[in-house]
Amino acid sequence: MTSPSDTFLAAAAAVLGPRGLTTDPDLLSPWLTDWRGRFTGRACALASPTSTAEVAALVRVCREHGVPIVPQGGNSGMCGGATPDDSGTALLLSLRRLDRIDPINTDARQVTCGAGTILENLHNAAEAVGLRFPLTLGGKGSATVGGLVSTNAGGTQVLRHGSMRALVLGLEAVLADGSVFSALTPLKKDNRGFDLKQVLIGSEGTLGIVTAATLRLVPAVAERVVVWVGLSSLQRARALLLACEDRLGTALEGFEVMPASSVAAVLAYEPGARAPLAEPHAWHVLIEVVADATGAADLRERTETAIAAAFEQGLVDDAVIASGEAQAEALWRIRESIPSAERAQGPAVQHDISVPVERMPDFVDAAVAEVEGRFPGVRAVAFGHLGDGNVHFHALAPKGTEAQPWYSGTGKEISALIHDRVVEWAGSISAEHGIGQLKRDELERLGDPVSLALMRQIKHALDPAELLNPGKLVTLAPHGPTA
Incomplete structure (x- = not known):
């Protein structure tokens, strides 16, 4: 495909106005690499429409000239789904100026x-x-x-x-x-x-x-209670989840699990971060319990009772209940800082996977042992949303590893192994981050043929020329492997 013509750029500029289209390399550059730094592409221009009408008119111009479109929001995706390829033929379409918030309908919520x-x-x-x-x-x-x-x-x-x-x-x-x-x-x-x-x-x-x-x-939340728990295994974390669901019901809103190594990485990376518990523990759980005005009065008491019962059952080794909002936010910052702390440690391959909720603890134990046994020096960690049957299973390269050769060699082998095991355990290779270009070929390799055929039929019906985000999720024709 040849580069878009000056005629196309002039037509696009006429739709978007002087602020709506740029070919300035310095303005384009920050948006051409994905958040994880795995994919970098090129684009013929950056379009920034201000309304749905402008988006529609721009799409019609792109269709007329055969120019592919890569939509992009905050460029914070995990799978390269908003990054163009390196051909330079695509238009990068930023939706960031479509940022209106209409008056909130409080009656309808x-x-x-x-x-x-x-x-x-x-x-x-x-x-x-x-x-x-x-x-x-x-x-x-x-x-x-x-x-x-x-x-x-x-x-x-x-x-x-x-x-x-x-x-x-x-x-x-x-x-x-x-x-x-x-x-x-x-x-x-x-x-x-x-x-x-x-x-x-x-x-x-x-x-x-x-x-x-x-x-x-x-x-709105009228009261929330945040608890940090230390315990010995992911199996006990699963049992604790069930106990909390029984005692707290719909007040239980968050249940995040973290291995000791992930918590240690944050404590070393984040200035001012402090260990929530005095003694080391193999696993940590962050629990959030919330209530609106109707259930706020006794929320802390009910939470304390639930945690006390878990101690009596032998599920919990130690715990701290946040004394106020500042401590609650500090505990959540540890959980939310894991990806950044991990990225500072060096190359890693990340897997956003799910298996049936009740099988997740056994899956993690088996997968960690297999990865670390088959790839000496690699460290495997799993953290995230145990209650949803979804963890982020990451494999960290040995210290001093050069990133790109490792990603395309050992990293790709590890990902294939993890995805194979996920499918064997009746799970999904993408629980919440999407497919993008990172996992497109793995979806093709492991996906259900009937489901893939249906997706291609829908794609062909709605976008037969493959102008919308080409090379992502599913393609109409076979595609070569990604980086």
């Missing part, structure tokens, strides 16, 4: 906002009217609503509230022909055929470009 809305800003807007958007993650200061929808993001509150699929009530998206799919007004019951918004959620910009969403809100 919902809000409509643009795809470029930063998650933290959405949190603040909901909080200002006594509500909250119940999805959060470490990258809340850069992640955008459009990116969260496109990847069906999860986070630390899925245990109670579900992923983005459960929180999106309505959706607006521009399709590959420039038409606008508009279904922002939610209905409790609507039986007019396919739920088309669900086809777009999690499609990673390959079927349509999300421009706005109507999202579910819930009452």
Whole structure:
């Protein structure tokens, strides 16, 4: 494919205005490498529309000239799903200027906002009217609503509230022909055929470009209790989860597990971070229990009772209950800092995997032993959302390893092994981060042939020319291996 012509760039500039299109390499450069630094591409220009109408008009221009489009939100994805290839033919489409937040409907407990809305800003807007958007993650200061929808993001509150699929009530998206799919007004019951918004959620910009969403809100937290627990095994953590669910019910909102090595990495990396417990423990659990005004009065007492009962059952070796918000936030910072602390240690291959919830402890033990046994010097760690059956299973290269050769050699072998084992245990190679270009070939290798065929049929129906985020998730033709 040849580079886009000056005619195309002039037509795109006419749609977007002087601030809406740039070919300046210095302005493009920060957005051409993914957050993990695994993929770097090139683009013919960076487009920054301010409205759905501009996105639709731009897509029509791209279709006329055969120019591929790579949509991008906060560029905080984990699988290279918002990074163009190195051909330089694609247009990088930033949705960051579509950041409006409409007046919140407090009666319906919902809000409509643009795809470029930063998650933290959405949190603040909901909080200002006594509500909250119940999805959060470490990258809340850069992640955008459009990116969260496109990847069906999860986070630390899925245990109670579900992923983005459960929180999106309505959706607006521009399709590959420039038409606008508009279904922002939610209905409790609507039986007019396919739920088309669900086809777009999690499609990673390959079927349509999300421009706005109507999202579910819930009452603000009136009281929360955060507990840090030390215990001896992931099996005991699973038993503790069940005990907490029995005693605390829907008040249990977060249950995060971390091995000792991940906590130690954060304590060494983060200035001012302090160990929550005095003695070492093989595993750590971060528990968050919340209540709105109706259940706030006795929340701490119920939590203390649940933890005391866990001590009596022999599930917990030590625990600390945060005395206030400052300590609660400090405990959460340890959990949220694990990816950054790990990245500072050197190259690693990351696996966002899930297996049936009840099997996760045994899977982690088996997979860690196999990886470390077959690849001397590699250290395997698993942390994350045990209650969802989803952990981040990472394999860290030996110190001093050169990144790119290791990624394309040993790292790729490790990933193949982990993904093979996940499939054997009836799991998924992508629990919440998506497929992007990082796992596209693995999905092709291990995915259910019927499911893959259906996805290709949908892709062909909506984007037969493969102009929307080409090379990501699923392609119409066989694709060579990625880096």
